[in-house]
Structures are given as structure tokens and as C-alpha cells.
Amino acid sequence: MPVPLLDLTRQHTPLEDEFKAVFERVFKSNAFVLGPDVKALEEEIASYCDCSHAVGLSSGTDALLVALMALGIGPGDEVLCPSFTFFGTAGSIARLGAVPVWVDVLPDTFNIDLADAIDKVTDKTKAIMPVHLYGQSAEMECVQAFARKFGVKIIEDVAQAIGATYGGRKVGSFGDFGALSFYPTKNLGGFGDGGMLVTNDAELAEKAVWLRNHGMNPKYYHKYIGGNFRLDSLQAALLRVKLPHLESYHTARRANAEAYTERLAGHSGVLCPRIIPKAQSVWNQYTLRILDGKRDAFREFLSDRGIGNDIYYPLGLHDQECFQGIGRGGESLTVTPMLAKEVVSIPCFPEMTVDEREEVLKAVWDFGYAK
Ligand SMILES: *Cc1c(COP(=O)(O)O)cnc(C)c1O
Numbered sequence: 001m002p003v004p005l006l007d008l009t010r011q012h013t014p015l016e017d018e019f020k021a022v023f024e025r026v027f028k029s030n031a032f033v034l035g036p037d038v039k040a041l042e043e044e045i046a047s048y049c050d051c052s053h054a055v056g057l058s059s060g061t062d063a064l065l066v067a068l069m070a071l072g073i074g075p076g077d078e079v080l081c082p083s084f085t086f087f088g089t090a091g092s093i094a095r096l097g098a099v100p101v102w103v104d105v106l107p108d109t110f111n112i113d114l115a116d117a118i119d120k121v122t123d124k125t126k127a128i129m130p131v132h133l134y135g136q137s138a139e140m141e142c143v144q145a146f147a148r149k150f151g152v153k154i155i156e157d158v159a160q161a162i163g164a165t166y167g168g169r170k171v172g173s174f175g176d177f178g179a180l181s182f183y184p185t186k187n188l189g190g191f192g193d194g195g196m197l198v199t200n201d202a203e204l205a206e207k208a209v210w211l212r213n214h215g216m217n218p219k220y221y222h223k224y225i226g227g228n229f230r231l232d233s234l235q236a237a238l239l240r241v242k243l244p245h246l247e248s249y250h251t252a253r254r255a256n257a258e259a260y261t262e263r264l265a266g267h268s269g270v271l272c273p274r275i276i277p278k279a280q281s282v283w284n285q286y287t288l289r290i291l292d293g294k295r296d297a298f299r300e301f302l303s304d305r306g307i308g309n310d311i312y313y314p315l316g317l318h319d320q321e322c323f324q325g326i327g328r329g330g331e332s333l334t335v336t337p338m339l340a341k342e343v344v345s346i347p348c349f350p351e352m353t354v355d356e357r358e359e360v361l362k363a364v365w366d367f368g369y370a371k
Contacts, residue, residue: 060181
């Protein structure tokens with residue numbers, strides 16, 4: 001039985017009538033950019049993320065970019081970010097002429113290694129960007145202590161972790177900004193691109209609102225050099241249909257992840273992700289480490305059986321062609337290159353059936369990881 005890595009049809013079919021009604025409503029309103037649905041989604045997401053403000057944006061990448069712009073980060077400034085993450089995290093730093101400083105990650109949680117961050121902080125460091133990779137919070141109390149000690153800002157990359165908690169509090173609410181993505185494969189996936197910033201700082205929120213619309217306030221008077229980073233009304237209206245179901249999606253992902261860990265932990269040659277005591281993951285991905293150089297063979301084995309899988313990410317950002325001569329600190333990284341060769345994500349989507357989950361487990365055992 002083939003098992004996809006993600007099946008959005010199963011998620012969307014039960015809500016199809018609601019989506020169609022929303023389309024009809026926005027279609028007739030002729031208000032297609034920002035507008036009441038964006039405002040309503042901002043309020044709902046701010047509240048969901050334990051934040052007082054939210055600003056709807058065109059993508060998660062643009063959310064990171066606008067956060068850096070609002071914090072005044074520019075040429076010569078250094079921003080600490082993990083090298084083991086999606087391109088958008090560091091691309092936003094480099095696009096502003098700032099320097100991404102590559103920080104290693106921890107081998108069991110895949111999140112930023114603060115001991116390495118301490119080694120790389122300088123008087124040019126302006127911010128740290130923890131990424132809550134695969135849906136699990138970074139150690140945010142330590143990130144906050146770090147930021148206080150060195151006087152730097154925190155931008156949380158929440159693209160994969162909307163709804164995840166640390167010490168019972170939602171991620172995105174710990175930093176100066178949290179950047180969300182509504183890309184279709186994220187836990188709250190839209191129907192195209194979309195993103196949002198959340199913050200508890202009213203002034204920063206206001207600055208982000210201006211920046212997303214060409215730095216304009218009032219109309220045709222430009223206080224900042226912003227851009228077009230606006231969110232569409234239709235996108236916001238459709239996301240509002242899905243938001244009330246988000247917790248149930250998380251619960252279903254968690255059940256899959258817990259079953260995997262329970263039945264795979266302790267098998268030699270394969271390592272399950274570790275969840276830190278204070279965190280509750282939303283499991284955007286369930287990611288195994290396959291040891292002994294067998295990752296690619298394992299992947300092929302899964303693919304031959306029709307079991308969806310993917311590698312997030314096959315190359316550390318410090319090793320990417322576009323960042324040669326741009327970033328700093330890449331030479332010392334050891335965990336990132338190792339993980340790039342060992343990780344593989346397996347199906348964990350909310351609508352997966354128990355039979356499908358068993359099929360995935362059986363494939364892992366059949367490859368040679370039976371106890
Ligand atoms: C998806 C993602 C982004 C970018 O979000 P987009 O909405 O695709 O621009 C940034 N960081 C991480 C970690 C992501 O997974």
C-alpha cells in the first residue's frame with residue numbers, strides 16, 4: 001500500500017463547501033488585498049499564538065525579511081542563525097546586506113546549539129534567529145537568556161511550528177518577532193503563499209504594517225523603504241476556515257509521531273527525534289536519523305514501496321553556492337554536515353490512517369531495523 005508524505009485532499013475535502021462559500025463571499029466583495037479578512041485572521045492568529053499583534057504578509061520568507069527590516073538590521077550587521085534549516089531563514093539576512101553567522105544544531109533535537117552561538121557572538125551581532133525545526137521549539141529560555149546577556153534581538157522562525165509550545169507558551173511569543181508561513185505543506189497550510197509576523201511589541205507591529213505596504217503612511221507618503229509584502233483577502237479568508245481545525249491536526253500528527261517513537265526507539269542504526277521536556281512539538285515533519293551511511297539506500301527502499309519521504313535538508317546553508325564568501329562561522333560546523341547525510345522524514349500527516357502508519361513501520365523494520 002503506497003503512503004504519501006502529505007495528502008492535502010483528505011484535509012480539504014471535508015471543508016470544501018466552506019471554502020466555496022468563502023470564495024463566493026470574497027469574490028463578490030471585490031476587496032482582494034488586505035481588508036477585513038486579513039484583519040480578522042491577524043486577530044485570530046495573534047490570540048492563537050499568545051501574542052498581542054499580528055501582521056499578515058505575503059510569505060514566511062517575507063515575514064523574516066520584514067522582521068529584520070523593522071529591527072533596522074542592514075549592511076555589516078551579523079545575525080546568528082542555524083545552518084541546518086530552510087534557505088529562507090538565512091536568505092532574508094543576506095538580502096539586507098547583513099551577515100548570516102552559521103551556528104550548528106544539536107544532533108538529537110535538530111535545533112540551534114547555543115554553546116556554538118556563544119562562541120560566534122561579536123560586537124556586530126544584532127540578532128539571533130532560532131528555528132523551531134520540524135515543529136519543535138528551540139530551548140527558548142536559553143535563547144532569551146542569551147539575547148539578554150549579549151543585547152541582541154530574537155526573531156523566531158516559526159514557519160514549521162505554529163502552535164508548538166515551550167513551557168506551555170506558544171512559540172513566536174518569546175522573541176521580538178515570530179515569523180509564520182502558510183505555505184501549503186506547513187501545519188496551517190494555505191492555498192498559495194502567505195505568512196505572518198506575530199509580536200508583543202506594538203511599535204514593531206506598526207512598523208511591520210508600514211513596511212509591508214511600501215513604508216507608506218499616510219497614503220503616498222513614504223516613511224520607510226518598504227515593499228509589497230501584503231497578504232491577499234482570499235488567502236486570509238480560506239485560512240480562517242482551517243484555523244479552528246488546527247489543534248485537531250496537531251493532535252493527529254502527535255499520535256503518529258508518538259507511535260513511531262514508541263515502536264522505533266532503541267533499534268540500532270536508526271535514531272528517533274528527541275523532544276525536550278519543556279516542549280510540545282506540532283510535528284511538521286517526523287525525521288529519523290539513519291546511521292552507518294545507509295540513509296540513501298533506506299530512502300530508495302521506502303520509495304520503491306511507494307512510501308513518501310524527503311530530506312530536509314541535504315546540504316547545510318554554509319555549504320550552499322550562493323553563500324560562499326557571504327556567511328561566517330561555517331568552518332566549525334560538525335553536526336550540520338552529518339545530519340545532512342543522515343536525516344529522512346517519513347509520513348506523519350494528520351489524516352494518515354493507522355493502517356498506513358503500520359505500513360510505514362513495517363517498511364522500516366523490513367529494511368533491517370526490526371528489534
Ligand atoms: C517554509 C519555511 C520558510 C519560508 O516560508 P515561505 O512561506 O515558504 O516563504 C522559512 N523557514 C523555514 C524553516 C521554513 O520551513
